[in-house]
Amino acid sequence: MSAMNFFEKFGFAGYLDNYSPYEDFSVEGENLVKQIHLYGTKVWGEPGPIGSFCPDQDSTAEERFLLSKNQQEEQQQLCPGFGILDDLCLDVASLPFQSSQVEIPKFACVQTENSEPVKPNKEEPHAFPLTSFGILKDHGSRVRQLKEGKTIVPTYDTACTELDGRKLSTETIMRLAGEKFIQSSAQRVDDPFMINHPFSSSYIGLSDEEAKDVELVQYLLASAEKVGQQQFDRASKLLNHCASLSSRIGNPVERVVYYFSEALQEKIDQETGRIRPKGFGKKHLLDLEDALRGPNVSIIEVHQKVPFSQLIHYAGMQAITENTAEAKKVHIIDLEIRSGMQYAVLMQALASRCEGPVELLKITAIGTTAKPKIEETGKRLMSFAQSLNLLFSFNVVEVSDILDLNENLFELDAEEAVAVYSSYLLRTMIAGSDRVEHLMKVIRNIKPRIMLVSEVEANHNSPVFVNRFLEALFYYGGYFDSLEDCMDRNDSHRFFFESVCLFNTVRNIIAAEGEERITRHVNINAWRAFFAQFGMKEIELSSSSLYQASLAVKNFACKSSCTLGMDGKCLIIGWKGTPIYSLSAWKFL
Structure with missing residues (x-):
């Protein structure tokens, strides 16, 4: 089918249309006091303006982007049998399994335990390694107490x-x-x-x-x-x-x-x-x-019915909007752009912000392969920007190896407010740690105002096979439950x-x-230890960003099962108590 019909059939349901900007909040003095329940936790803070995210009554930003009339390319069919999870498949090992190990080559300061793979014990053929028993036992209590006494998940009896x-x-x-x-x-x-x-x-x-x-x-x-x-x-x-x-x-x-x-x-x-x-x-x-770079009918259908990615998109784009609020020119560097749907939300916000629309929105996509598909994503974004009368520029920085990337390849302007967006990319680089280290050094030289990182909240990188198996089993058990x-x-x-x-x-x-083994998910604590090596400081997601996530989840019939909570300054999105994804924000000191 044509891209036009494809997007018409699989457009996204809007979630802000039916909610006033300050629903569930009460006013106390000059501050908005939290009363909003994030389905498993509560949010503390002072929400900032979020009206820029309220679309018109006819359609949301994502819907109008997907319905862009200039999208005439044919939908690419994905060949079954290949595999890695797209941006919907994400999770950072967020369950605090103290007994399991995180294997990050060359990230010596990240690894707190030095363990060796457990050798088979033929005399005790049914004995798990002790650390594996610890993983099983850690699941005996489903109430996870986070910093500042906040609870991320409900208790299940x-x-x-x-x-x-x-x-x-x-x-x-x-x-x-x-x-x-x-x-x-x-x-x-x-x-x-x-x-x-x-x-x-x-x-x-x-x-x-x-x-x-x-x-x-x-x-x-x-x-x-x-x-x-x-x-x-x-x-x-x-x-x-x-x-x-x-x-x-x-x-x-x-x-x-x-x-x-x-x-x-x-x-x-x-x-x-x-x-x-x-x-x-x-x-x-x-x-x-490679095949999932660009629109895929099944991925869009899952995106529409399962809340995870939409929550990340709305919370993340709100954070970028706030950190570039006064800028006339905004430059987003995307480390792994796919369909680009999240930028429909950002474009609408920038085109209607109270400070006045931006003079230019520039998106630079980094790619080592599939440049034609990245360029097609740029064409769809250009079409949507034109519908908003928003001046837009899309560039592709293609390198054969991420080690060839340097800041001189970006068309940086001193008047631009630069933000970096990383969606489920960094975990693919852990096996070759020199690449992720090089990438972080380049980003540091660019000096962005904010870097948004969304990752799978799970620990699937233990050198001990059984530990890795158990962590994956509990995580994907939660994910399959959400699809059910x-x-x-x-x-x-x-x-x-x-x-x-x-x-x-x-x-x-x-x-x-x-x-x-390319898929090596690690949890937010591992990323914190790694990012600290590059002078990165984690910043708190605003109440407005959390509010956007809370509004988004209300659009789903399964909203009571989707849990939102904070691990320090990081947003954790979970399912019935199982952490699935994390969204964190960073600045360079």
Whole structure:
């Protein structure tokens, strides 16, 4: 279909139209006092003006951008089987697993624990490494206390089958299975059917489906343990049982187990030499990364129905607007531009701000590949800017290797207010730390007013395979749960997103090692330690930015399950208590 019809069909629902600028706030003196509930936490502060983000009653900025009439290019079809998660797939390991390690090559000051991969213990074939037990146990309490006493997530009582009329969340099922797996660690489970018997009485209070799901996850945990101990024949037997009970079209637990089982089997095949194609890990991720530069019908559908990316877009663009408020010229340097949808929000804000519209908005996109697709994104943005009578410039800085990037390649103007936007890019550079270090030095020389960083809030970079597996299991359990609540089970776009985007990210985390493992999510604390090396200071997101996120989430039917909270000055977006994404703001000292 043409791009015009494509965007008409998959336009974005507006979320600010039905809310007044100061809804849920009360006035006390000259300050607006917080009363707004961010679905799992509260926000403290003094909101600034946010009227510039209120679109007209007919359409939002994103809708009008997607409906731009100059978009006549054909929608590119993405080839299944490639893989990395697009900007919707993000999460920084935000659960404070004190027992797990963060492996960041050359980031010596970031790593606080020095651990070595645990060798298989053939005398105790069912014993997880102690750190892995710690990960399972850390999920026993779902109330996470953050700095200043703020609570990011609600408490879920696993003793009850239903919570406020809802079934147990996928993450809760995972945690119950982990607790029971710890209890069964001393018993042999070579025969899959030996898992059921010891704990049948402990399933009292669970529905039949929930009890089966808990057992299914136990089989998966047992198979991961065997893989970690290089007992591949035993692991394969358990995985065969997982395959017979799981399904990629079933409930979210069955779907998670299906894809994790596939990734585990692929790791077994590589470890045993059955398959070992050169460049296996990188090819899938890089090809998908290239294909997802630009509009994709399934990604847009997920964006429309699952709240995560929209919350980040609105909060992030509000932060940029505030930090460039008085500037006549605004220059955004985007480290990994894709569809560029977030800039429709920014353009509308800049075109209607109280201080008067900007004289020029310039966006510079950095790319090492796919320059034609980046240029197509620029054309769509140019068309939208013209509809707002906003003077706009779009440039591409293409380098064959990020190590070739330098500040002289940017067309910088002394009158410009420069902001840097990094969306789910930095975690792909951790494997080659010299590149991310070089990039940060270049950005420092540019001296931006603000740098916005959105990343996956998870720790999927442990050198210990079992630890990495467990962290990923809990994280993606939460992500699959969000898709279950926000989309139909038979939705083809959901199937694409799970089978291509999420699965190929999972398989890279689990099956790949060394330089082939590109997906290396780390949490906000790891990024803080790393950024400190470059004289970067974290700045607080304003109440207006948080308010924009709170308004955005209200547009979704699943709003009560989406949790917003603060980790210090960083916004954490979660799902039923599982952190999914982070958004942080930085300045250079």
